[in-house]
Amino acid sequence: MQHDQVLSPIGQGHDTRQWTYWRNMTLLFLLYFSQGVIAGLVGGTFPVVLRERLSYGRNGLFSIALYPYSLKALWSPLIDAMRNRQLGHRKGWIVPALVISGLSLLILGLNMPLFMKMILSANAGVVLVVTILLVVVLASATQGAAADGWALELFSRDHAHHVSITHHLGMVLGEFFSYSAFLWIASLRSDSPPQAQTPNGIDHLLSGFVTFCALINLGLALPCVLSTPEVIFPGQERQTMSVKAAYKRTLELFGLKPLLMTTLVHLLSQISFEAHDAATNLKLLDQGFGEANLAIVSTIDLVMDMLSSYSTKFLCVKFRPLELWCWAFVGRTIAVLLAQLIIALNSGPRDPNHPLLFALVVVEHACSTSTATIMFVSFLTFHLQVSDPAFGSTYLTLLAT
16 A cells, blocks of 8 residues: 555554645545535535525425435444545545535536526426535535545544544635625626525525535545545454454444543434524524625634634643533533524514624624534544544544534
8 A cells, every 4th residue: 555654543653744744634624625525516506596496395305415424423333444545545436526526516516507497497496416416425525524534544542633623614614605705706796695586696606606616526536645644543454344243343333431422412402403503594584684794703613613714722731621511511602592582583574684683693703603613623623632533533433423
């Protein structure tokens, strides 16, 4: 395996040269940024563009395309067990995933006006576009699982919180680029809402945007292959794992009570937050909150994300990761309750763009974003500290998905 580099186990003799550290960190950031771009397109941009053209039921079909992110634990053992002799273990999964997602987005972007006509004319058009997006997200989820496993091999446990912050910032900036940046561009093109524009307006704008996102993904494939050698631990070359053995080991993990408890806590804690994240902005837009205002709020969210990520770097050193997570959970719950209060107050005959309402939305988003960042980074830091690098994709997928 000529592309691989043999290094000692995690935390014991890693190459600590600055250029190696930053090269690996940059690589991870680009991979997570790519994943965030796709998540923002599928989970944010498409639903917002189509919210007044389609019924809630048909628009809701697009959420099906996001399922691979939640179901990637089903094939993560394959990522740990199977490897490509030419590209390497992790890159053997990441490079094809980037190419598949990039080409699928390219096809969608170059033919966006046609696909939009099909979506508006028949259910079959919705199903076709959702299927293409499902392929994109499936490739992106696979790329993410492989990148998680690779991160465990590239950095020591002492750098776990650095990896967590890079993961978070990459995802957040990718989502910001593919969602908030689109809202900004759309609002600059016309004073009318983006979804009310003609196909020569919003559809062509979306076409160019999706095509550009496709080129970002395709441009990441070559640096991924060339820039970073894969880490091979002593003896790993001889310790190949069959697919059957990988799934058997995965089932054994479910017998570990700490893992089951951690997974249950993570699952139950996200229910109210997922509903809040998915519905609050759409509800505000339905109540007349302007797209430009929402873009400004999203920009403030990005700033709060970055500040929270930076502060969490120090908090993870001072406090235990799970202790920090518990405090952030309480704060985020309060932010969700505040969001419901804002929506209730805005449901009456009031100006949806009143400065007081805008200030309340900014405060709520800032609190929610900051606490969500701390929760994510602290929990992922804990996962990175306890996961086995040789089985990293499966461990992190089970614990964090």
